[in-house]
Amino acid sequence: MDTTIMIERLKEFDGIDYAVVVERFCGDEELLATCIEQFTEDTGFGELENALENKDMSAAFEAAHTLKGVSTNLGLTKLYCALCALVEELRGGKGENADKLFLSVKDKLNELKSIVFQ
Numbered sequence: 001m002d003t004t005i006m007i008e009r010l011k012e013f014d015g016i017d018y019a020v021v022v023e024r025f026c027g028d029e030e031l032l033a034t035c036i037e038q039f040t041e042d043t044g045f046g047e048l049e050n051a052l053e054n055k056d057m058s059a060a061f062e063a064a065h066t067l068k069g070v071s072t073n074l075g076l077t078k079l080y081c082a083l084c085a086l087v088e089e090l091r092g093g094k095g096e097n098a099d100k101l102f103l104s105v106k107d108k109l110n111e112l113k114s115i116v117f118q
Contacts, residue, residue, distance in 0.1 A: 006033045009115045014078075015108065021075025036074055040113050042067065045105075052095075052102055060098065061090040064105075079108040 007029045011018050025032045044067045051060035068083035086101040 003030050003033050006116060013115050015076060015111060017075040017077050037116050039070055039074055040116050045109060052098055057090050057093045057095045061087065064090055076112065079112060082108045
């Protein structure tokens with residue numbers, strides 16, 4: 001996708017704190033767009049899903065926690081909040097509602113992908 005178009009879509013996307021994150025990127029909107037595009041394809045999402053399918057709550061926690069950190073650095077507020085809820089559910093090996101919370105993460109990720117790849 002044309003980076004200029006993606007930047008315009010990201011500016012209008014209500015799932016990102018665009019002004020704050022662009023400042024964090026020293027005004028480099030193209031770098032931000034590239035980082036967000038790469039993040040949407042991060043293997044951590046697949047690792048998280050596999051860990052949940054295998055009931056490996058420790059691995060799921062690690063993957064979700066890492067994705068949470070990246071999402072906050074990229075200003076992806078909705079995805080960050082969904083990941084926070086999942087991380088807290090997984091903390092200490094719990095996970096009774098992890099599958100349901102992961103669906104929320106996937107929804108937010110798919111919403112972001114529709115902005116990035118549309």
